Amino acid sequence: CGAAEAHLKVSSDKEKIDQLQEELLRTQLKYQRMLERLEKENKELRKVVLQKDDKGIHQRKVKKSxxxxxxxxxxxLSDYDSNYNTQDHLPxxxxxxxxxxxxxxxxxxxxxxxxxxxxxxxxxxxxxxxxxxxxxxxxxxxxxxxxxxxxxxxxxxxxxxxxxxxxxxxxxxxxxxxxxxxxxxxxxxxxxxxxxxxxxxxxxxxxxxxxxxxxxxxxxxxxxxxxxxxxxxxxxxxxxxxxxxxxxxxxxxxxxxxxxxxxxxxxxxxxxxxxxxxxxxxxxxxxxxxxxxxxxxxxxxxxxxxxxxxxxxxxxxxxxxxxxxxxxxxxxxxxxxxxxxxxxxxxxxxxxxxxxxxxxxxxxxxxVFKASRFNLETEWKNNYPRLRELDRNELFEKAKNEILDEVISLSQVTPQLWESILQKKLWERVSTHVIENIYLPAAQTMDSGTFNTTVDIKLKQWTDKQLPHKALEVAWETLQEEFARFMAEYKGKDQDDIFDKLKEAVKDESIKRHKWNERAMDSLRVIQHNALEDRSITDKPQWDAAIQFMEETLESRLKDNESVIKDMVGPDWTERWLKWVNRTPEQHIRNETKNELDRLLKLHDDHTAYLASDEVTTVRKNLEGRGVEVDPVLIKDTWHQLYRRHFLQKALTHCSLCKRGFYYYQRHFVDSELECNDVVLFWRIQRMLVITANTLRQQLTNTEVRRLEKNVKEVLDDFGEDLEKKTQLITGRRVQLAEDLSKIKTTQ
CATH class of the missing domain: 3.40.50.300 (P-loop containing nucleotide triphosphate hydrolases)
Known part of the structure; x- marks a missing residue:
């Protein structure tokens, strides 16, 4: 009986425990549902508050979270160090x-x-x-x-x-x-x-x-x-x-x-x-x-x-x-x-x-970053004490402003300076053609009528085919050189070579993109043709200027000619005695040939530009008689240089005589001694140079400089968007140090 009662009591207790566990589970589920409902309501309320703040209803300044x-x-940090997964310990x-x-x-x-x-x-x-x-x-x-x-x-x-x-x-x-x-x-x-x-x-x-x-x-x-x-x-x-x-x-x-x-x-x-x-x-x-x-x-x-x-x-x-x-x-x-x-x-x-x-x-x-910053700042103070900490982007903006200032300065070059540079450079480019292909062939004919006809034909051919193109080449090169000069001068003032590679790249790319207006060539051809057609020297100052121009040109050519002859014949007796140098065998032959040809020129002062075959034979036999074996080609080559010197010396003498010939020219008097057609030619060339330089200067200042400015701005904009280009052109420890400092300060 006692055992039965005990069994019933255990069963009753187990039922109570089961009931209590079920009641506890129901209570947990009930409160769990209540908690979920409250969380859901809270979420909705937070959403409303955030939306109100987002719309600015509370007029509260919204900051980044x-x-x-x-x-x-x-x-x-990812940009700061490519290995940031191991170097950076932030979670x-x-x-x-x-x-x-x-x-x-x-x-x-x-x-x-x-x-x-x-x-x-x-x-x-x-x-x-x-x-x-x-x-x-x-x-x-x-x-x-x-x-x-x-x-x-x-x-x-x-x-x-x-x-x-x-x-x-x-x-x-x-x-x-x-x-x-x-x-x-x-x-x-x-x-x-x-x-x-x-x-x-x-x-x-x-x-x-x-x-x-x-x-x-x-x-x-x-x-x-x-x-x-x-x-x-x-x-x-x-x-x-x-x-x-x-x-x-x-x-x-x-x-x-x-x-x-x-x-x-x-x-x-x-x-x-x-x-x-x-x-x-x-x-x-x-x-x-x-x-x-x-x-x-x-x-x-x-x-x-x-x-x-x-x-x-x-x-x-x-x-x-x-x-x-x-x-x-x-x-x-x-x-x-x-x-x-x-x-x-x-x-x-x-x-x-x-x-x-x-x-x-x-x-x-x-x-850790504080220590790194201290080390970087110490390095900066020691190595760049008077410079601001500018990262690559800031340096690019500074360089951009400098380059744009330099381009603007280009537009401030005076017209007189442009024309002076253009005239000088154009003459350097065409002077050889004028002397060798126009002046000398015409002057060596020794005939006034032939001289003028030859000059007119050759000037016409030159103007039609080469001159306008050469002039535009000169103008374009002058613009490039002036642009480069201004950039170099600016660098000299700033004493900062960190922009050198960038400036050079901007200059090269801008020039590469620049195309000269080819339509300018046609109008230039007409202007140059008209200038060279004119033969009317109106006053004495123009005549004197042409004579001076001619003298300077001929003296320069004569000097070059003397140098060529000296190289051909070798050192004279003074140099051989004082400097202990000797002529080479070839120079010895050249010198003997020169002496023989000089005697021929003294006998025939008005000799033509070319040696006759019998004259070459005579010179050769005379040299052989003195034991000098010489080739006919060498004789003609030496003659060409000696006759050129002889002719230039005579032309300079005639040029001096023409200084008093303006009166005869103006009144069309015929005087064989003062027939100064060569002076008129040099005046025509000089006038063409002045007019061409003026025309090119106008094209430069009115059009090409502005187009170059536009190109420079476009190149700078393109480089500014190209991180790889900036990294390539703005380099050095100073840049890297400034960038590291900038990043580490931002991170801190």
């Missing part, structure tokens, strides 16, 4: 996992939008994607380098965002490769989103399949290691729960990077499939308690990211996940704890861990 600033710091959440383990799906649940391209078993994440999550009134996404906002509540914007991410990934992958280390930066804002920075990496693979680069596996491994080596990186290790745990290769990799599990959060995905397919559900319990893998972690989570359909919405996935865990025996039997399940709890845990890590590491990193 802390997470946005933090993300910008990471971007700056970020690194999402790693085997391919198709559900990494991207977990990240999308945290971001509350299906923002990534989808594929059935195919590798979709081909480069790191840095996602900055923050709260905002509207659910939007934006790339770091783009101003376009994608509205994540609209399916067409979601599709466009996924397409853009896929394009950027494919663009970042070099030819012959499968994955890229180039980071794509994306920000996602929305109501209720936890603030953090995550980096989604390509999934770790065990086998390289057809179509992949042979080094894909090693590249992904090294990329994952580089990100996980950061001692403050939070490793979000994603494991596929629907496959055998032994097939995973990512857990061993995570164990190597974080052997004590101090910054690892483990996530088991596809728990619904695991519970359905696994014969022993307790295996899931072993995984989330950290007893199955040697890998250790701060926390373990189990999540469900939908049924696997590509068209599922985030809300549908959330509802499915909540329904699954409410009815799951894993929770009911105590194999999983309530705080270990759902992506919502995971997001909160990751965010808490992220900000805890940020707080612990920022001060330490700030001290």
């Amino acid at each position: 802390l997470i946005d600033l933090y993300s910008e710091v990471l971007d700056i 970020r959440v690194v999402v790693v996992g085997d391919q198709s383990a559900g990494k991207t799906s977990v990240l999308e649940m945290i971001a509350q939008a299906r923002i990534f391209p989808r594929g059935s078993g195919e590798m979709m994440t081909r480069s790191p994607v840095k996602v900055t999550l923050s709260e905002g009134p509207h659910h939007v996404a934006m790339f770091k380098d783009s101003g376009r906002e994608f509205d994540l509540s609209k399916e067409e914007d979601l599709a466009a965002l996924r397409h853009e991410i896929e394009l950027r990934m494919r663009k970042s992958v070099k030819e012959g490769q499968t994955v890229s280390s180039e980071t794509i930066s994306l920000s996602v804002k929305g109501p209720g989103i936890q603030r953090m920075v995550l980096v989604d990496l390509p999934g770790v693979i065990s086998t390289v399949t057809t179509g992949m680069a042979s080094d894909t596996k090693e590249t992904i491994f090294s990329m994952s290691k580089a990100y996980m080596q950061n001692p403050n990186a939070i490793i979000l290790c994603i494991q596929d729960g629907s496959v055998d745990a032994e097939r995973s290769i990512v857990t061993d990799l995570v164990s190597q990077m974080d052997p004590h599990g101090r910054r690892t959060i483990f996530v088991l995905t596809k728990v619904d499939l695991a519970e359905k397919n696994l014969a022993s559900p307790s295996r899931i319990q072993q995984i989330v308690e950290g007893k199955l893998f040697p890998m250790k972690a701060l926390g373990y989570f189990a999540v469900v990211t939908g049924k696997g359909g590509t068209g599922e919405s985030i809300d549908a996935i959330k509802d499915y996940e909540e329904d699954f865990f409410q009815n799951s025996r894993l929770l009911r039997d105590g194999m999983l704890k309530a705080h270990q399940v759902t992506t919502k709890n995971l997001s909160l845990a990751v965010s808490d861990c992220f900000w805890k890590m940020v707080r612990e590491s920022v001060e330490q990193q700030a001290d």
Whole structure:
């Protein structure tokens, strides 16, 4: 009887316990629903407040959120050091996992939008994607380098965002490769989103399949290691729960990077499939308690990211996940704890861990940057004490202003200076043709009528074919030289050679783009032809100027001729005696030939320009009589130089006589001694030079200088948008030091 009573009492107590547990479960569910409702209401209220602030109703100055600033710091550090994954120790959440383990799906649940391209078993994440999550009134996404906002509540914007991410990934992958280390930066804002920075990496693979680069596996491994080596990186290790745990290769990799599990959060995905397919559900319990893998972690989570359909919405996935865990025996039997399940709890845990890590590491990193800044500033003070710290972009703007000032200075060159330079340069270019092809052939005829006819024909041919083209060449070269001269003078004042390469490149590219107006050639031809047709010297000063011009020209040619003869015959007796130098055998023959030909010229002062055959024979025999063997070609060549000297000397003498010949010229008197047709020729040439220089100067100042200015501005604009060009043209330790200082100050 006592035993029966005891049995009844135990049964009664068990029923009471069961009733109490059921009542407790109902109470928990009730309060859980109330809590969810309140959270939902709070989320809606926060959204309203944010929207009001966003519209400026409260007139409060909106500043960047802390997470946005933090993300910008990471971007700056990315530019500051290409190896920032190992050098920079600031925290970020690194999402790693085997391919198709559900990494991207977990990240999308945290971001509350299906923002990534989808594929059935195919590798979709081909480069790191840095996602900055923050709260905002509207659910939007934006790339770091783009101003376009994608509205994540609209399916067409979601599709466009996924397409853009896929394009950027494919663009970042070099030819012959499968994955890229180039980071794509994306920000996602929305109501209720936890603030953090995550980096989604390509999934770790065990086998390289057809179509992949042979080094894909090693590249992904090294990329994952580089990100996980950061001692403050939070490793979000994603494991596929629907496959055998032994097939995973990512857990061993995570164990190597974080052997004590101090910054690892483990996530088991596809728990619904695991519970359905696994014969022993307790295996899931072993995984989330950290007893199955040697890998250790701060926390373990189990999540469900939908049924696997590509068209599922985030809300549908959330509802499915909540329904699954409410009815799951894993929770009911105590194999999983309530705080270990759902992506919502995971997001909160990751965010808490992220900000805890940020707080612990920022001060330490700030001290490192403070020390680096001190070292850089000390180097600057020692090496560049009187210079401002200008980075490459600031230096480019300074150089741009200087170059534009130099181009403007070009338009301030006086007309007199332009014409003087043009006239001098044009004469240097055409003087040889005038003397050798026009003056000497006509003058050596020794006949006044023949001289004028020959000159007129040759001047006409010259004007039609060569002169206008030569004149435009001279004008273009003069513009280039003046432009270069102004740039060189400006440099001399500034004493800063850091812009030399840039200025030279701008000058070269501007000149390369500049095309002279070819229509100017036709009008120039007419002007030059008219100038050369005129033979009317109106006053004595013009006559005297022409004689002076002729004298200077002939004296210059005579000097050159004397130099040629001296080189032919070698040193004279004074040089041989004082400097102990001797003639070469060839110079000895030349000297003997010269002496023989000089005697011939003395006998025939009015000799023609060419030697007759019998004269050549006579000279040769005379030389042979003195034991000198000479070739007829050498005799003629020597004669040409001697006769040229003889003729130029006579022309200069005649030029002196013509100084008093203007009276006869003006009255058309005929006097064989004062027949000064050569003076008239040089006056015509001189007048043509003056008129041409004036015409070219007008074209320069009215048109070409302005066109060159425009070219320079266009080149500077093009260079300003070309970072590679600026890096190539503005170089040196001073630039790098200023850039490092600028970046480190911004980061601080």
